[in-house]
Amino acid sequence: MSMWAKRRLAIEILEHIIELEENQPKKRRRRCWCKPCPQPKENPSPPGPKTEITESSPEDFRNHLGMSEESFRNLLAVVKPLIEKKDTVMRASIPAEQRLAATLRFLATGRSLQELKTSTSISVPALSSIIPETCEAIVGALRDGYLKFPKNPREWRNVADDFETLWQFPNCGGALDGKHIRISKPPNSGSRYYNYKGFCSIILVAVVNANYQFLMVDVGKNGCASGGGGVLEQTKFHQLLQSNDLNLPTREDTKQNLNFVFIGDEAFPLHKHLLKPFPQRQLNKERKILNYRLSRARRVAENAFGIMAHRFRIFHTPINLLPEKIDKVVVACCVLHNYLLHHDPHTYSPASMMDLEDIKNHEMVHGEWREDSDMITPLQPLCARGVCDDAIRSREQYAEYFNGIGSVSWQDAML
Template sequence: MDPDKRKAFAALVICEAMKPKKRKKSFWAKEWYKNRDTYSHITLLKELKENNPDDYKNYLRMSDDVFQDLLVAVTPFIEKKDTVMRKAISPEQRLIATLRFVATGRSLEDLKYSTAVSPQCLGVIIPETCRAIWHALRDKYMKFPSTQEEWLAVAADFEGYWNFPNCGGAIDGKHIRITCPSKGGSYYYNYKGFNSLILMAIVNANYEFIMVDVGKNGRMSDSGVIQTTTFYQKLHQKELNLPTTDMTKEGFNFVFVGDDAFALHEHLLKPFPQKGMTPQMRIFNYRVSRARRVVENAFGILANRFRIFHTAINMTADKIEDVVMACCVLHNLLRMNNKAAYTPPVMVDREDIEGGNIIPGVWREGNAALVPLQVGQNRNVSSGAKENRDKYVAYFNSTGAVPWQNNMA
């Protein structure tokens, strides 16, 4: 052989020898994964369903009737076909694994032992099922009002439950802790010192979400987050089809209520700053806070029942959005169908009118899972917004007064 060819051949042999050896996989799944029906929680759930219904309900965070209805709704979106290689994971198993993930906040590595599904597979199944839950339920359980009649129905509940007229919802936002995505840098790093996505929401008088917007990075200015939402853009452009003043009580603007994180607007009321308040302003603040408390409690219930919010969610941002949206619409589903078990009276804040005290709901026990937005600054508030608030101040201190407000303010 030619010396040059001999050298080239030798170099080729050496290069091939230096290449890392590919590990040959001798099996496609661990043996106990193949026996999923035997080793997973499916067997346990059958036992609980027949003999311990309370434990069954606690395990799934819902009654069997509600679970079965939910399973029927999501099955068309998550059902897979068996292949010649393996049997597909059933829709029931997929849904149960997802419900346990959001209810407990357990890691995928931990969850594999009760589901008999690999963490890699769970990482695909859970976001996919969350996306299916959202698509299957949103039109029925989180319908955003689109007509003046629908807005007036929301306002009727606020006046009936919370003595606040012309109110279309309570607005608030929270930081959701996340694990910084790969190459995320400081994009999600907020002023409180952790990585987050921001969840904005509007809640009705029944602690139910009527609008959720999730996905803005935690680094964004808190007071400016609402301005990026579709809701705010439509509000600013007068495209929400809100009731006009000839349809509202006292002829006032139809409004939403928020806290100090938001700017005063002709259709958004917020409390006065604590410094230099008059007695009339204190009454107004109490009435606004009383109506606004529904959104704070809704977030508290959400985090109490879905413990995933007590962890730093370790997924890509788009998958986290799927998880959060699913939790919010499941919250509404359970509020409407399992209210007594999902939110017993002690769960939410209550008023001791005689004593002039707020009795905290049990969701407040322990550390806050969802972190509030930072207080904003009042800048460039229009005269129309101030005049609108003054009208409500006067109303709550005259014909719209309630007997106990002086004790509570």
């Protein structure tokens, strides 16, 4: 074979190889769970919650994650075993510290996942999985210590003692309240979550103690069930109340032998163990006193919801997750609310945050959370319906008590 023939053959083979390579299917580029942050080559620091925080500024840390660094470290210590993942041969796992920081950042700011991925260096699909998982872990780790529902008469009396000491309301097991939590409309849900205020929501019902802490939370009812009576009937709390399985103190163990009660607003039904205000059209002086004393004690529930929504800005925007994931997020916020009231009370809920009564000037001083009160949507007032005689008699007895032996010196002036 001549030299020119050999060259022509070599060129044809090379062209064939190039053609084969061009026709090969392109490999799909792998997506990363976590984008690598630019780090110095020497002594790189592990990724963590300080991505946007100046290490020397505690205030920046608190604004970034909604809690002090000490509270964050204590929380991480109990949650880490539940959220830590193992590295694989394919990739390194996202550290537990970064998972917790991303979740707290989501709760504290209400940012979308698309915005959050920039500051956390975590992809949107990973965040949509990490946040509900971490919220569930927070509830699992803290529920027994920070969301304790009384189970016997002695524990109920401890709750009632606080109400009498702080709010001069005896025999009270808690303030009952419910709010609408804004959500993005779930796919193919029709009007299932559409409430009386004109937006999609799920409902949070809670019992709050005298110290603004949640004793019981029930979340997930569809927003279309706007009336407090219908919502309450679907909760486990109501089932236990109706069947007398709450183990409440008996009349023999209460002050002035009055019924042991919970207190609520007009959205809830009157019950022998649930007090609500007298209707406006039926008021006289004695009933106005009862309404004032009841609303004064019940204000702890309004403040608990208000402080939580003020600190966790996720409640200021429709939560764009699936409903089952939203339930975990909301319960986690309630548990963190109790946790921070215990560990970081002076910064999480200073005195200026709560409603206060100026007894000398006979006026109410509204707390800072009321600046955002339009984000807290109450349940629809309950239409009047048949009430048992025991419930009516119980409310009249409390009105008699607050106008007699249970009166306080300033109540007439505050009307």
